[in-house]
Amino acid sequence: MSLIDKISHKLTISFLTVIFMSTAAMAQTTQPVWWFGVSGAANFNFYTGTTQRLNNALITPTPFHKGNGVRPYASLLVEYRPGPVWGAMLNVGYDGLGAKFDGVEAPCNCPADLTSELSYVSIEPSLRLGFATTSLYFFAGPSIAINVNKGFAYTQLKQPNTNGDFSSVQNTIFSGQVGAGFDIPVSAPNSESKVSLSPFISYHPYFGQDPRNIESLSITTVRAGLALKFGKGHRAVVKDQPVAVAVATPVVSDVTFTVRGPINAPPVRRVSETFPVLNAVFFDDGSAAIPGRYVLLTKEQATNFNENQLQNAQSPSGTGRSAGQLTVYYNVLNILGGRMRANPAAVISLEGSSAQGTRDALAFAESIKLYLVTVFEIDGSRITTHGSLRAHPSSEHPGGTRELVLLGAENRRVDIESKSPELLVEAGGGMMKPVQINTTQENPLDFEVLFNVDSAQQKVKSWSVNATDERGNVQHFGPFTGNQQGLPAATILGDSPSGDYKITLLADLNNGSTVTKETSVHLLRPDPTVTSGFRYSIVFDYNKAESIAQYDKFLTTVVAPLIIDGATVTINGHTDIIGEEAYNQRLSDERAQQTQKIIERAIANSGRDHVKFETRGLGEDAAVSPFDNNLPEERFYNRTVIIDIVSVK
Template identity: 30%
Template structure:
């Protein structure tokens, strides 16, 4: 048992019914702290050491239960461990059919899962300064008041992590002199699955400030890699128009609502009379705007290229498996649209229907379920849809983003807050919240409609807050200068450069492998690289999962692309950035938005 000072007490033999006069080895206690897995050759079993499970009920370990075949074999089976959700088992075995000696095996689902747990994590911070604090954390049974355990937050970061088994209501408290205590109550009595939650404890000093104080500052971030080297910006935003090419792959999925085989209204659908005037050149800006025309882009390509044929595969989510031939009806809806509206012959459209997609998203979350409700589109030879290539005058923003740092100090506590950015008296963006406020707010310079500033009038920003007592205050107004340069494609060396942007979206859920289609896009990248080029690679992710994991995933995606380009262009300067979910490119409420966020952007700047 661990003492309050962090040291360990004397080890205690578990005794019967766990231990026998033979060998008990490789114990593993699950996150619920009540389910024990171990191996033994002293309990009734198959042969050798078998895997067993026992549970702690009312302070007593119950008789171990053999986990049975096929987890156990006639050889030694040992060293069981679990994934965080308790459903996936990893263990070692000497069973027949292995590579020799102990081999590692994986099993799913766990026939004897532990009690579900919730992982609560966050920081303990001083309310006014946001400085991290090292504080004791006490976890109690909220119904009985019994102290279940104590631990300390990290002395340098203020971070803590708690693993809480379901079946109880927990009271979690922290704070000691000179800080006032703070607490959180968490009801997990009916929690039936693994979950992760976050909460930051904001501790007030015992003599807090007696008034509401509101301030905000902005940091105009600079990247070490400048796409517009030579354009000078002092404490503000520079917008430069340049001739730019852009490659946007088409996501080869059409997503459907739960239980429905009707093509959602967000996909642009024409009639056989309006397709005559359809033009890809008139597609709206942005990847999602173009993607929502995917059925018409496909129909026009099939119409213009009679040698092409397409394969459509319908799929359903795990919670739609019992809804009949839903996958078949979905694929029929897409096929019928191509035939009725675009006049594509049935013989050029191959249709199949599956259960889950071949490369499904994780079914553990509602977002993953939604992403699996789809029809997949491939050409019959297995190729994806060709990307859309455009050339236009585009705006390059330097720096790429601005970060606001709000500060609100109040004795009574914050009821609501608002950060507003204006230009020429018109509101450009507003962020609002209640109770707590973020440490920082990242802005990509776009207004609510996705437009960036178009002239040199400065941007202004203010922070307003109202406390619990109803007292309101607004910060001093600050400004950000805007410089606007317009370069035309005259070929002069003063204008100086062409920028090409390539989007690589074909990363599956939680994957970082460079697919065949992405390699084809990288072939196009190579065609634009000369001795006068520089390359910037930016990795992104969706918002599913933790911010730290998503940044690491974005870093792996960017690095995979860099490795390919480094081989092809060993003497070209290349810089990578892993932004993860810190800059969400698209609306993550839609499955296509999440897929388009699983991207790497490759930007090639070439001097004329």
């Protein structure tokens, strides 16, 4: 959880505590239409982006990126409440947006610090939404801020302290704010003079809050405070009220229903895919011969082999299920032989494993060594072979009793190990160095309409959706049982170029009750122009999500630099079919979310923040899994997170 999320969470909990500890008194007089007052608050300011040129006289040797601080806010306010629901608010006040930046190290190994003292006069008109039965209210509106202080303080070891004004500060900035408050009456119910004490919290996102017209600084603010309001009401005629009798009603388990429309990208995409090559060869039961599905060359063919010949494998479907990608993997021994031939100093170890005994395991490894020596003419002294009963890492666990046939097939293999970076890479802790593939995707997953029913597998027996267009035509889809279901946008649109649809969830719960939810989505048939993008895959060990740490450097230094401002990054987590479906769903969610966090951190550190993420776990869903689950290598490749970088129009 980020710092801003932690503070927002604590402030929200505190605010709700005040609400639930307060009880509204029954009014003996009418409520005022006009309220006047003052407010005081603390601004929790968060800086992101980059600053280095503080003014024309000072450019710091090391840029500053993030900062946070607490500054005061005070305002005069007026509220107009013609009724209990709709109203308007206006706050005019002093807005402190200063903060202290995270310390940096100058090239002289000198710690350096920067404190901003930016402040403004802010004008914040808002629309107010209240309720007839509670004193809770919400508000939202624009914010206009006029700069009154541009100051900063810069300190660096071995240098005199510098106090000055930022240059290129925008005199006026336009942004927005949204928040909530709770009016607590402190005057007597029968008094015409009304006094209200109102705790409030508001959120001011970074949109528009760029204080300077150079560099990339932006400010996000969470404001929490208290308002004191005064108004004048009138005597009300109170009639006798009937006594209400509470009637117990059964509690119905609820579900959360969301719909995500497709991203604004064409349905056909050329993709430059960095495809990881598994450093393992799987053997058939009862045979030490290299299985026929692996591509084995003659000595003459090996002379002309170059892994660049594999670059144009095609991916005809959006899920990535492609014989072309497996063809790359099935050339693993030829890729290995070519790389060893090109790097005479590289050595490898072939680690065989077989539950039938170390003799069988060693025979697997010797088969591969023989192929490399006789076909690619690799010196046998560069290849060592070993045999063991269990693979490392193993797909089987001590005491396990389920799906042992599938797991046993995965452990009947030879792992290729090497410390040579020309053969294997750090990412993943032992993958073969990736191969670049040029593929074409048609109707990729991010072009689907995604329906999500939270906790459906625990609460819902089955669910379906109705899509109603503007003319009242209804399409029915389902029933479904999982948490998520995707449908191509074209399936709903039919022949229409675009449309607005009312989406209705119909869910039958496990407790016998039913739930109906409604939302809406706008669909647009995209321009059929073919675009391009980048794809990366990371592959996990069996039942592991924490191995994402092994990919931190790879995601940070290789993947993140390709993501430009305005791009959309789709991250889809998958698993194989081994294990419980619900567990696999959670595992794929965790893998995808951890991947997003690493990439988000990397692009934030580089000053890019206008990047949209579409992240989801798809579990073991066979309809969208990258590969089948019949062979051990297919299941290995399905334990994956696939990252697509799309430049959206």
